[in-house]
Amino acid sequence: MVRIEPFQIKSGRIRSGLTAALMAVGMGIGSAAGLPAQAETFLEESGTIVPAEHSYTFEGTAGQAITITLESEEFDSVISLIDAAGEEIAFNDDFGGTLNSALFVTLPADGVYTVTARSFSGEGGDYQLVVRLSSPFDITYNEAQELNQQGNFEDAIARFTDAIALDDSQASAYLGRAEATLGRLYTEQGDSIAGPEDIPADIREVIISDFERAADLIAASGNEERANYLREQTDYLRNGSSEPGM
The missing domain is CATH 1.25.40.10 (Tetratricopeptide repeat domain)
Incomplete structure (x- = not known):
């Protein structure tokens, strides 16, 4: 568990016995690939997810504006944010018309939050998860x-x-x-x-x-x-x- 000052990056690989074709690209609301690049890495890890889901925790403070992105060129990503009480407070599947995911959240309280990264259809592949302080953009x-x-x-x-x-x-x-x-x-x-x-x-x-x-x-x-x-x-x-x- 780490604080998100300035941000953290997790990278790894999701593996599963299931395979699925990627969904057809289309217009969506609001692209993780289109978000501003960050210059400094706070934390980076790699690993294997079995099954096709993994969770990470971070410590946040009330009123803190954070951005969470989950990107993969190999699978349709899904991301959710869960508070200390175990309640899901934010969720995203496709963002900006891509199969990547992104969340923009103002944290409601001090505490430990859990980010769950998973593959929509269970297919595996490499990914990168980033949790960082939100930019003005x-x-x-x-x-x-x-x-x-x-x-x-x-x-x-x-x-x-x-x-x-x-x-x-x-x-x-x-x-x-x-x-x-x-x-x-x-x-x-x-x-x-x-x-x-x-x-x-x-x-x-x-x-x-x-x-x-x-x-x-x-x-x-x-x-x-x-x-x-x-x-x-x-x-x-x-x-x-x-x-x-x-």
């Missing part, structure tokens, strides 16, 4: 996500824009802003939007611009498959000739 991005989930799309767009101003290299913020822009549009116009041709040209270009920027950042990180998926969505918005992936 993390905090702003999380606020934007919460506003988006509440349906407060106008304020969500503003906070996503603030997050981009803090760090313009994070694909997740562009995707979040595009999603909030679409949410605002459907709230205002509802059933009148039957296809991309019904989206006002200026709004469509804003969404396309965010998709294109996100696709470029994701491609630069090495995930060409997902970048191409986003580009298909962009082409569909621009041309409206066929559904993405068809």
Whole structure:
């Protein structure tokens, strides 16, 4: 058990007799791969998980803002945070349209917390788990996500824009802003939007611009498959000739 000052990293390998194909990439809410890189390692470990789950503990203090990420190129990750009473207080499966996971949490009390990392379908592979203090980008991005989930799309767009101003290299913020822009549009116009041709040209270009920027950042990180998926969505918005992936 360690304190998260400044943060901790766990890396290892999940092993299981089960195999499963990775889920198809798609748009999601809020990418661990898109979070800011950290320069200093506080703790790093490697190991083997049998079965496909492992738990780590850390000591936190009330009001502490933390970011937890679980990344793997080999399996669909799932992460949860459990408090000292054994209650799950946060959970994430797919984050930012990827199969990675991330949590942004303000700790409610002093005590020992448990992070559980597991594979969604039981398939094994290498992973990296990071627990660290949240950055200004993390905090702003999380606020934007919460506003988006509440349906407060106008304020969500503003906070996503603030997050981009803090760090313009994070694909997740562009995707979040595009999603909030679409949410605002459907709230205002509802059933009148039957296809991309019904989206006002200026709004469509804003969404396309965010998709294109996100696709470029994701491609630069090495995930060409997902970048191409986003580009298909962009082409569909621009041309409206066929559904993405068809």
